[in-house]
Amino acid sequence: MAKRKIGMWLYQNGGGDVIQKKMIEKLKQRDIDVVTNINLRNAIAKNGHILYKDLKLDKLDLFFSYNAGEQTQYQMYLYKALNKVMPMINNFDAFELTEDKFQTSFLLRNNNIPTADYKLCHRNDTHHLQAIMKKWSKMVYKPTDGWGGVGLTKIENEEALNMLLPFLNQINVRYFYVEKFINYDNTDYRVDIVNNEFVGCYGRKASKKDWRTNVTSGGTVFKREPNEQIIDLAKKAAKITNLEIAGVDIIYDKKKKEYLVLEVNGIPAFATPEQEKIGIDYNDKKIDMIVELIDKKTFKKRGY
Known part of the structure; x- marks a missing residue:
């Protein structure tokens, strides 16, 4: 061989x-x-x-x-x-699918996975955004691509929306994607999945100066155990998006009293040495599962 x-x-x-x-x-x-x-x-x-x-x-x-x-x-x-x-x-x-936040949310919702309410409209249909602003009261503008919380903008009133729109037109954004702002406790679950199997989980918490949990936005990582409902939701999201390796971000909607999938990431980072010291210690398990996946895929490619 x-x-x-x-x-x-x-x-x-x-x-x-x-x-x-x-x-x-x-x-x-x-x-x-x-x-x-x-x-x-x-x-x-x-x-x-x-x-x-x-x-x-x-x-x-x-x-x-x-x-x-x-x-x-x-x-x-x-x-x-x-x-x-x-x-x-x-x-x-x-x-490619999970690099696009709208396409991901659209697919998840069509497969009965709870996500934040969203709206996508053409750049010229700003009256739809103004109407939804009155209905939601708060929303988040998200670039459909990107990661780490870059470009996320919280819109808390019509005045803020009217200030944002000219800027987005100036940078030639073709369409607007917004999500209803979720009333949550400023923490999330990042659940790692490999080959449709649960690997591990940790939590992230937003800083006092920001509402985003992303580390690049000032959020902090902490050890956190998920319940079976969270694990099941993450596995379903990974399977629907067809990612072999996925990091699924989940938050708890305090108003609806349910867990929501906020994002599905195709390159979820391994725990850093500093994070391992606080007990986020499943790197070796994740490595073993990825190695097993590579082994199987290369065997199949060779036709063994």
Whole structure:
């Protein structure tokens, strides 16, 4: 049996370099070689192949792409092409879906997964936004793409909405996506799922100066145990979006008295060394589950 070989592009900050080293060792135990740090920014497409230096990426048994902070349109374009001829984790269709907040919410709601009420309208249909503002009283403008809470804007009255609209028109936003602001306790659950199985969970809490729980917005991480309802909701969301690896953000709506899926992330970060010290210690379990998934997918690709 010829050795299997995969490509990997995994973030290196926040302990990612240690995660990568552990993953490579476990893959080697299964006779799977790894070519690391394959940044598609430095790849080219030529005559039916996608080349990274002298390596034909399309001849690999699998490509594991796990780097949220350095994605470019060019990389995504090649990611999509590679996924047509070889296994990817995450698969491109699911990754592309969950990069778009509206498309994700639309699919989840159509599969009876509770989410925040939302509205998408054309940039010229601002009267619809003004009407929904009167109905909701508070809402959140969200760029349909992006991560880490970047661009999220809380709109608390019509005056704030009227101030925001000219700015969005100036930056040539084609459509507006807004969600009803949920009355919650300023904390959330981040639930990690691999291959439709529960891995672990932690909580995030917004700072006193912000309403967002994202760490990049000043939120803090804490150890938190989910109940079965939260785990079941996260697993359903991951399965509906078809992500092999998912981080599902869940909050509790105090008014409706139910849990809501706020977001589904295709590149949920591993716990940092600092987070591991406070008891968020499921990195090794997550690594084992990803290695098992890679093993199965590469076996299937080889036709074994």
